[in-house]
Amino acid sequence: MSVETLMPYDEALARYEPVLGIETHIELGTSSKMFCGCATAFGAEPNTQVCPVCLGLPGSLPVVNRAAIESTIKIGLALNCSIAEWCRFARKNYFYPDMPKNYQISQYDEPLCVEGHLDVEIEGDDGPEVHRIAIERVHMEEDTGKSLHVGGSTGRIHGADHSLVDYNRAGIPLVEIVTKPIEATGAKAPLVARAYATELRELMRALGVSDVRMEEGSMRCDVNVSLMPRGSSQWGTRTETKNVNSLRSVERSVLHEIERQAGILAGGGRIIQETRHFHEDTGSTTSGRSKEEAQDYRYFPEPDLVPVAPAGDWIEELRAGLPERPAARRARVKADWGLTDKELQDVVNAGALDLIEQTIAAGADPAAARKWWMNELSRRATALAVELAALPITAEQVARVQAMVTAGDLNDKLARQVFEGVLAGEGTPDEVAAARGLKIVSDDGALAGIIDQVIADNADAADKVRAGKVAAAGALVGAVMKATRGQADAGRARELILERLSG
Amino acid sequence: MPITRDEVAHLARLSRLALGDDELDHFAAQLDVIISAVARVQEVAAEDIPATSHALPLTNVFRPDEVRPCLTADQALAGAPAAEGDRFRVPRILEEES
Numbered sequence: 007m008s009v010e011t012l013m014p015y016d017e018a019l020a021r022y023e024p025v026l027g028i029e030t031h032i033e034l035g036t037s038s039k040m041f042c043g044c045a046t047a048f049g050a051e052p053n054t055q056v057c058p059v060c061l062g063l064p065g066s067l068p069v070v071n072r073a074a075i076e077s078t079i080k081i082g083l084a085l086n087c088s089i090a091e092w093c094r095f096a097r098k099n100y101f102y103p104d105m106p107k108n109y110q111i112s113q114y115d116e117p118l119c120v121e122g123h124l125d126v127e128i129e130g131d132d133g134p135e136v137h138r139i140a141i142e143r144v145h146m147e148e149d150t151g152k153s154l155h156v157g158g159s160t161g162r163i164h165g166a167d168h169s170l171v172d173y174n175r176a177g178i179p180l181v182e183i184v185t186k187p188i189e190a191t192g193a194k195a196p197l198v199a200r201a202y203a204t205e206l207r208e209l210m211r212a213l214g215v216s217d218v219r220m221e222e223g224s225m226r227c228d229v230n231v232s233l234m235p236r237g238s239s240q241w242g243t244r245t246e247t248k249n250v251n252s253l254r255s256v257e258r259s260v261l262h263e264i265e266r267q268a269g270i271l272a273g274g275g276r277i278i279q280e281t282r283h284f285h286e287d288t289g290s291t292t293s294g295r296s297k298e299e300a301q302d303y304r305y306f307p308e309p310d311l312v313p314v315a316p317a318g319d320w321i322e323e324l325r326a327g328l329p330e331r332p333a334a335r336r337a338r339v340k341a342d343w344g345l346t347d348k349e350l351q352d353v354v355n356a357g358a359l360d361l362i363e364q365t366i367a368a369g370a371d372p373a374a375a376r377k378w379w380m381n382e383l384s385r386r387a388t389a390l391a392v393e394l395a396a397l398p399i400t401a402e403q404v405a406r407v408q409a410m411v412t413a414g415d416l417n418d419k420l421a422r423q424v425f426e427g428v429l430a431g432e433g434t435p436d437e438v439a440a441a442r443g444l445k446i447v448s449d450d451g452a453l454a455g456i457i458d459q460v461i462a463d464n465a466d467a468a469d470k471v472r473a474g475k476v477a478a479a480g481a482l483v484g485a486v487m488k489a490t491r492g493q494a495d496a497g498r499a500r501e502l503i504l505e506r507l508s509g
Numbered sequence: 510m511p512i513t514r515d516e517v518a519h520l521a522r523l524s525r526l527a528l529g530d531d532e533l534d535h536f537a538a539q540l541d542v543i544i545s546a547v548a549r550v551q552e553v554a555a556e557d558i559p560a561t562s563h564a565l566p567l568t569n570v571f572r573p574d575e576v577r578p579c580l581t582a583d584q585a586l587a588g589a590p591a592a593e594g595d596r597f598r599v600p601r602i603l604e605e606e607s
């Protein structure tokens with residue numbers, strides 16, 4: 007492989023204008039596959055979620071999963087698309103063992119949803135900046151099997167002796183969302199690409215149609231990039247970077263392709279229209295050297311399936327059931343909770359929006375709900391290397407702990423110990439507090455003895471307080487807290503100390 | 510002549526079929542006869558008969574999203590020419606993994 011000269015990003019942008027296009031595959035979260043009743047669980051033993059239909063055995067016939075159609079229509083509606091009154095599936099013929107039928111059932115010139123848009127926001131030079139991404143189409147297809155290449159050093163195809171195929175994934179419903187060319191984003195192109203993928207993922211989550219786990223491949227982006235010289239209106243040749251599997255990689259792959267293509271063009275070379283692969287470790291792309299022959303899939307209408315013609319009232323019913331869009335929800339939450347843009351962004355990035363909202367619904371005030379999820383619980387999730395939502399604690403339990411704080415039964419320090427107990431499986435917040443004896447001691451009788459002891463042990467500080475240096479009481483309160491392992495009511499302890507020493 | 514020898518060669522390549530020169534001649538002639546025969550349907554197609562891709566005038570045939578029993582890996586692999594570790598074993602593929 008020849009060494010490529012990358013052009014520094016700023017220089018590349020000064021000379022060329024990038025044009026992007028993003029194709030996103032979303033695996034729908036249906037229980038069964040697109041055309042058969044096989045299960046769709048991720049991570050099952052190889053070839054245990056297969057049947058004659060998804061193995062392409064002779065005599066089998068596909069039947070469309072109604073829930074997959076509904077999810078696709080919901081996605082289309084949420085992306086402001088028109089829904090086709092009538093459309094068909096098509097056979098995309100190709101000979102590659104990831105599809106046992108030698109074709110993939112897809113949609114070709116009759117997609118279910120067309121002509122929509124998604125607004126995405128990025129941090130511009132002068133504050134937030136909204137870009138409207140035009141959506142060309144949303145269509146249905148089926149996912150392919152997974153190949154394992156044996157004998158190669160990297161698991162990739164090069165040098166492999168043979169391949170082993172697992173068809174569990176073959177036939178899982180897949181939705182492909184295709185943008186129109188994204189132009190005039192300039193130096194912000196990588197950020198816009200990432201913001202689009204982020205917003206799309208949020209939207210799919212809000213719709214509940216997919217778990218959109220990029221690391222598990224249930225959301226995958228193919229990113230097209232081309233450059234045109236500034237001042238020109240002639241688009242350049244594009245490359246397509248396949249299967250980009252994280253939001254960060256979407257951004258990095260665009261950035262890299264801009265630098266790489268600019269380097270080639272400036273050196274008098276030309277861009278080859280090709281598929282490229284993104285490498286997480288180096289942030290670079292390499293040629294996939296696949297499909298060199300012009301793609302010739304010999305599409306034709308799928309004879310085993312009848313057309314889909316969603317009735318108007320069905321579409322309207324689905325439209326009426328759409329959840330609040332993520333952007334509208336963020337605006338509402340930001341206002342209601344009194345957050346800055348940064349605070350809101352942190353909440354969203356932490357995956358805490360739902361959890362905090364549920365905690366508030368369970369009775370906690372917004373500030374406390376956010377504090378617990380974003381600080382103590384985020385810290386523990388990070389330590390356990392799990393997502394926040396995967397912590398073994400419910401929003402209701404967090405609200406209960408906060409209620410105990412509000413009632414004066416716990417302080418923050420004790421509350422953290424209750425969280426620790428709940429996460430360790432010791433029971434509900436009330437059970438943990440009872441079992442561990444976590445309760446603020448504000449009873450004067452219980453505190454009096456401790457305070458006497460503390461005053462005796464800290465005679466210097468006590469003398470200062472007697473002499474009128476009230477600030478010195480802090481040390482005594484601290485000693486009381488220490489002696490009670492944090493369970494004293496600090497305010498009450500202070501009052502009692504001052505009372506005792508003012509005589 | 511609705512299909513040419515070059516087209517047959519192209520289709521053979523797409524289908525990963527290694528056809529010799531004499532086979533291309535042979536199949537081109539055969540396919541030509543078949544396609545010509547099928548093409549006669551167009552002669553009876555009148556203005557009032559819309560093109561269709563399906564024999565039945567049906568739309569929206571769906572099934573509920575319910576899981577049905579699957580095959581076991583042994584059953585799935587029973588007809589496979591080669592298998593290894595509960596996976597189908599296939600010859601080296603020239604394209605990249607997806």
Ligand SMILES: [Zn+2]
Pocket residue numbers: 039042043044055056057058059060061177
């Ligand atoms: Zn199946």
